[in-house]
Amino acid sequence: MATAAFSASTSSFRASQSAPSSYNYENSHLTQLPNVNIPFEDLRKRMNDFTLRFDAFLEQGRKRVLNEHNDFKAKLSELQDENKQTRTTITTLSSQLTTQQNLLSRELAEKQEIQSSISNLETRQSSQQQQRDRLRQSIQQTQRQIENKLAAQREYAAKQDSQSALNGPELAWWETYLGLRFEGAGDESLVKVVYLFPAKTGGAKSSAAADGTREAVFELKVPDSGSQPYEVVGVKPKLDGDRVDKVVRRLNETREIGVLLKGMRVLFAEEMK
Missing domain, CATH: 1.20.5 (Single alpha-helices involved in coiled-coils or other helix-helix interfaces)
Structure with a gap:
């Protein structure tokens, strides 16, 4: 049945192709071109x-x-x-x-x-x-x-x-009474006391003065104040030191110069006998 249908359609196509055509192609818009005026010179310029x-x-x-x-x-x-x-x-x-x-x-x-x-x-x-x-x-x-x-x-x-x-009159009295004199010793704090003794009969004259008297000397250091002690710093001729110190101690105890002058006179007299 399918074969029969296909044959029928084929026959009809052939019939349409074999039939004469009555269409005018010249007047068809498919075959006619538009009339265009192109200015090539202007375009080129x-x-x-x-x-x-x-x-x-x-x-x-x-x-x-x-x-x-x-x-x-x-x-x-x-x-x-x-x-x-x-x-x-x-x-x-x-x-x-x-x-x-x-x-x-x-x-x-x-x-x-x-x-x-x-x-x-x-x-x-x-x-x-x-x-x-x-x-x-x-x-x-x-x-x-x-x-x-x-x-x-x-x-x-x-x-x-x-x-x-x-003391001036007293010292003058001691000079006369004890046969002595006071001299300076080159220092304000020192006093030299010189005793005079008669010349020794038959003795050497070399130790006697020009008038024949002999001298015994000691130097006394006078203190600066009344509270300081006296000192005997030099004796000629030489005496016993202990006895001299004893006389000086009595002087410092009593503060009387007569004690010293009499005591030293006794010591010198014993030494120069």
């Missing part, structure tokens, strides 16, 4: 103008790009030079900074040393001021002591002068 303008545009662009490239290279070179100068400046500034830091460190060390010296000087000055104050106090105290001693010496000298005025 416009293309040439466009080409010239485009070439000029390209040339200007090339020049602009070249100029920009040259400007960029110049600016880049300037930037490189500036960068080099900046690096050199940074290196110089770094070196100067290091130098300044070292200088600052030295100045700080010197400042600390100066401050330490100032502190030491202030301490030394304070110590010297304290020492000066102590010395002033000591000097003032010494001056007061000296003034007190001078006043005591003046008082003692006045008493001695007064006593000398009173």
